[in-house]
Amino acid sequence: MRERTVLVTGAASGIGQAVAIAAARTGASVAVGTFDGDPHDAAATVESIEREGGRAIAVTADVRSPEQMEAACRTVVERLGSLDAVVANAGWLRLSPLGQLTDELWNSIVDVDLTGVMRTVRAATPHLPSDGSVVCVSSVAGGAVGWAGHTPYTASKAGVIGFVRSAALELAPRGIRVNAVLPGVIESPQSLDEVNSGGAAGLLRSAAKIPLGRVGQPADVADVVCVLLSSATRYVTGQSVTVDGGLLTAWPT
Numbered sequence: 001m002r003e004r005t006v007l008v009t010g011a012a013s014g015i016g017q018a019v020a021i022a023a024a025r026t027g028a029s030v031a032v033g034t035f036d037g038d039p040h041d042a043a044a045t046v047e048s049i050e051r052e053g054g055r056a057i058a059v060t061a062d063v064r065s066p067e068q069m070e071a072a073c074r075t076v077v078e079r080l081g082s083l084d085a086v087v088a089n090a091g092w093l094r095l096s097p098l099g100q101l102t103d104e105l106w107n108s109i110v111d112v113d114l115t116g117v118m119r120t121v122r123a124a125t126p127h128l129p130s131d132g133s134v135v136c137v138s139s140v141a142g143g144a145v146g147w148a149g150h151t152p153y154t155a156s157k158a159g160v161i162g163f164v165r166s167a168a169l170e171l172a173p174r175g176i177r178v179n180a181v182l183p184g185v186i187e188s189p190q191s192l193d194e195v196n197s198g199g200a201a202g203l204l205r206s207a208a209k210i211p212l213g214r215v216g217q218p219a220d221v222a223d224v225v226c227v228l229l230s231s232a233t234r235y236v237t238g239q240s241v242t243v244d245g246g247l248l249t250a251w252p253t
Helices: 014-025 042-051 066-080 103-113 115-124 151-174 199-207 218-229
Strands: 005-008 029-034 056-060 085-088 133-137 177-183 240-243
Touching: 005 014, 005 066, 014 029, 014 042, 014 085, 014 218, 029 042, 029 066, 042 056, 056 066, 066 115, 085 115, 085 218, 103 115, 103 151, 115 133, 115 151, 133 151, 133 218, 151 177, 177 218, 218 240
Parallel strands: 005 029, 005 085, 029 056, 085 133, 133 177, 177 240
Antiparallel strands: none
16 A cells, blocks of 8 residues: 555644644654744654654645645645645634624634635645545534634634535545544644633633533544544545534533
């Protein structure tokens, strides 16, 4: 079996970093997507993979730039030999109550969290083989429920699901599968942000409401992503898989 290569955007930290490491553990070569100005160092992800004997490179992949995404995909093929799968993970959020929400902030969040997913998949698909796989990271926030103060984020994450369904239909004749994951409350640099997200206190409150009794870790999502990338889900496309510890299943009490 030939070695597979996976590009993961936003892979310097959080869920993206966990996906990159988990994919490498399956034997894949990994391109760790990052962007200029990322406060996290993609080299740390690459080093973690290499310490375990895996193969990884860091690539500049700013999802706000169509040209940069196309160049990133070409770089992956040139340096790693192929591009077999892509995980469109890059995203960000800012507290954005409607009363203070500007067009500029709305556009900047949607540009990364929704349009950036499209740019990633659009740039990758010309390179993907007939058994290629795409996973787009949505969220239960927007993908299943609302989140007050975060309408640009939730609108984007809801849009990712619609994009996945249509892209799955378009790419199915080529044998390329497209699916989404909807993480629930996951401990990450983003969720630990006290200003723009729940912070540590918010995670503690959430844990009490989750049937499995804890908030998720990035690796909990990463393992599901790797299953969707693998041949184990070769007949699954256009689907959205929720990874939330049972949060959406529980009736509020």
